[in-house]
Amino acid sequence: QKEVEQDPGPLSVPEGAIVSLNCTYSNSAFQYFMWYRQYSRKGPELLMYTYSSGNKEDGRFTAQVDKSSKYISLFIRDSQPSDSATYLCAMTNMNRDDKIIFGKGTRLHILP
């Protein structure tokens, strides 16, 4: 089983819809969970990070971690065409100097 699994998509949704992106993982030592956004021909940029379990909200974005299920989610409300990008989940353990494991990324298209 891979350490981090993420559906590559592509996922196409109409503008204004709620988007749900997900990752599962196998390593129970992971404590920090991140979502990076990568626009075409650009490097990834950190969107949100969450420590341990729970929810974190930032504007239209909500990151959710369920450690009991080893499942993380990113929700995008009122999706916009500018949200079209590849979203990569990433995670690392308590020692934030350790290696970060990235998911393969989900390509998201928001249709105007």
Next chain:
Amino acid sequence: EAQVTQNPRYLITVTGKKLTVTCSQNMNHEYMSWYRQDPGLGLRQIYYSMNVEVTDKGDVPEGYKVSRKEKRNFPLILESPSPNQTSLYFCASSLVGQTDEQYFGPGTRLTVT
């Protein structure tokens, strides 16, 4: 402006011809890292560095070398490139202890023929 820069952005070369991709950051970050990104394989770490003169292997170090002589620079060296090193390469940096918050460069697209 806080940023990570990489050069060149695009490079086409031939098998066996040594090349270097430069990476520089202006944020005084201790931690720097190189990744390659391939379709279906995602981002994979090549090498990383916790500080000057401290480097370590990532997941896919074979065929690559790095050096960290200055805090701001972390060049990636391919001594004898091969076609399987054709990929999109990203440099990233962060503060030590905050590698979850990495800043990525714009990427270098390398083609080895």
